[in-house]
Amino acid sequence: MTNGAESLIQTAVAAGLNVCFANPGTTEMPMVRALDDVPGMRAVLCLFEGVATGAADGYARMAEKPGLTLLHLGPGFANGIAYLHDARRARSPIVNLIGDHATWHLDADPPLNSDIESLARPVSAWIRKSLSGEDMAGDLAEAIALASIKPGNIATLIVPHDCQLEAAGNPAQVRAVAHPPHVGEDAIKRAVETLRSGEPAALFLGAYALRERALRAVARIAAATAPGSCKLMCESFPARWERGVGTPIIERLPYFPEPAIAALSPYKSIVLAGARSPVSFFGYPGVPSYFISPQQTTVTLATADEDVEAALEALADALQAPVYAETNSNLQTPPLPTGKLTPETMSAVVAALLPDNAIVMDESNTSMGPFCVMSQSAHRHSYLTQPGGAIGLGLPCATGAAVACPDRTVINLQADGSGMYTVQALWTQAREQLNVKTIICNNASYRILGIELMRTGVKEFGKQAQSMIGLTSPPIDWTGLSKSLGVPAVRVETAEELARELARALAEAGPQLIEAVL
């Protein structure tokens, strides 16, 4: 007889979900047993829940199907919230399975009891608690269907321990996943008028507008519009951006509001495709929240929740664009630099050595700003960033991306302060022998905070402010840290060393870490 836990795993496997990022506890033991009793599900153990949720995000972005997590009660789930926040902003499809106490035990308010729903609400589009073993399969199928609606949602299913043990029926089938709605004729028409007006305009891209299919349409649109009348721009922090040789050159919006506003200011109209109207990451006194001024016109071609791929294709057709437009077709990489490690030399080394079809997870923050421009005509790659701003996503997200794409190389450009949040991910990379090459940008500080503090008008940091920003005393030995968690590591201090060690790491199998001292 099948129990609730088994029916859950069966339902997930039947829906094509065959990887689960897990940190289970006592209340999830029936599901742990079911992992062996039901074939087809691979459980990837993470030593901290933030690794599990961040990996589910990276997996979902690359696999384009829901990342599944298995988490323990409220506190276990809480440890994963920060990267579910990032996943929500990335619009990644994720299904969380959270074990709960047996229903009959809740009245006793046992030590690990807490209000899981209240914790889950800010990061979940859908929350349900299963009421019986019979219900669980159907509940999960509904969660998967909701999560799978493009670009993706987070669905959280809470499964009490007793329900997991109860008799259950057959696994449930995921009903046809709802397609994102098509945009109306009007939206296409207004976009055409804008791009044909002869006035300077920008096409501002986000979400699925930055993936393969949409970018082919974007190239056609660019070919069908006059120079200056359709500047291609994109969000500061795209969830996934297909880039490199053969893809249109798109300007990434700067992070800070002043340069972002300056970048947008030449354009009379901005056509939004899959992106929200861009806003400042933080509110600074005297600086507006929105980067597009009231004097500019905003035209929404498609929101992230609409079928932006079809909308871009319809726009290209309406512009009578060629069926196929070649774009950015010459491979161009920077020469290998020499000398000190700086944001420029590090970026050049990685852009120059980037293998074809790599996945780049970029949480380098202040350390590798020039990389994006330097790599725009380098080998084709998928580029992942951190749309939600909860730092520490890089190592987990790279982990999940590597699980999703075992045949591709993942390069994680990783700031040191952020990396310390989720260093446990290295262990999972070692255990699963994932093809992740991590470059730790060791500037021994939360450099961004130093910049932010200077923005507040501080000329000289006080002793305590300095101590809140500096990751010195003691310095963190990233090479030692990595080796202790099973990932081979080296330390480099020049561009030549970085090039040599990155080339070696790329040639070797499995995870590798390079500590680059800036």
Add this chain to the structure above:
Amino acid sequence: MTNGAESLIQTAVAAGLNVCFANPGTTEMPMVRALDDVPGMRAVLCLFEGVATGAADGYARMAEKPGLTLLHLGPGFANGIAYLHDARRARSPIVNLIGDHATWHLDADPPLNSDIESLARPVSAWIRKSLSGEDMAGDLAEAIALASIKPGNIATLIVPHDCQLEAAGNPAQVRAVAHPPHVGEDAIKRAVETLRSGEPAALFLGAYALRERALRAVARIAAATAPGSCKLMCESFPARWERGVGTPIIERLPYFPEPAIAALSPYKSIVLAGARSPVSFFGYPGVPSYFISPQQTTVTLATADEDVEAALEALADALQAPVYAETNSNLQTPPLPTGKLTPETMSAVVAALLPDNAIVMDESNTSMGPFCVMSQSAHRHSYLTQPGGAIGLGLPCATGAAVACPDRTVINLQADGSGMYTVQALWTQAREQLNVKTIICNNASYRILGIELMRTGVKEFGKQAQSMIGLTSPPIDWTGLSKSLGVPAVRVETAEELARELARALAEAGPQLIEAVL
């Protein structure tokens, strides 16, 4: 002119809060500036928010005043929730300061925006968002007053960035903190009748009933009652328990329900003093939630929220106990063992070498079960455990306890699987040169989960279940991990080596880690 951020720090310092466990971001920059502009507040940087909240808990348990945290928006706060959950169960006083976006910027729903209140509610007795710079000092004073009511509460104050920058008035004074209510005469009378009935009874202690003042009353009560009529017992996971030579010998309730029920079953009545009626950590099929059966009588002398110290003194007086009762007055430590490291030999080494007035943070879980009994007549020590069950509290809690008590030695008995959640705490120990000696019990597994899995009836673990429990492939090199974060470390494999290295570590200043391989 004072701004809101400065008025906050001034208010905290005036209330005697002079330590803040911090992981600030951009929205907290005015408070970071205020740390230098306002004298008297020591900011302790933690590289992950779970370290900050766990340290605030350890600090609060030892300092008996609120532990203050400084956290960054919803995602930063979320990373600290698990150990706030533990702190809530420990009834520790904690005040969280969370920066938020500028009020005028929220409409733009910037990337890091989230529903902070929904995240905070499950772990907070009090939540407020300040509405102006003028309000902030008064809001914080209210938070501190509420948090400080014995045994303690968690208060969360959300402070928008613009309010931090606004003009503010004088710091606010914390109004007289409410005293926990006295118990009624009836409660004392029923307890006297129970302990004088001649029937077997137990006095079941928790919260402040396990601290110095209450234990003097407990010793008097034990002296005034007939043998067998007042068995002294306590919660499985006390927040803080003063123990060792000179303190009454108290039996700690076992973790698993069957031995816990067996331990309580000889007693016709159980008198609760500062403890809830004990319940099972998890609900197991066929096992009751509550350990005290309906056939037994429960008498509540005082809840954790009532003045349990005064109640125990009143009970002692009512029993006509001597004014002072000597108890457990002979120092007894186990002989130093030899041979393999086992729970028994490890416990014996630590109990034998325990320095006087140490603080023991015990998150050894399955690895050092016998320690509690072996140390009951060892040197006096404060014993901290994990009442909420969110694993990984040990390293942060030991960190905070050491900040609170710089003149005492903190010994952290730490399970390896749990320790991996919050390994970043070692860096803070190194930076602050805290007197923490960590013993990592390296059994290379989540051993408790193996036990729980066997409880489900599994005879032989499947491959995936085994992989969810084993922390091998790769093994974690705790010695390397510790050194890479700045804490000197050694690895030991025998009881002799452990004794030698613990004696050395105790003699040396600052943090030390011993990886004990079981």
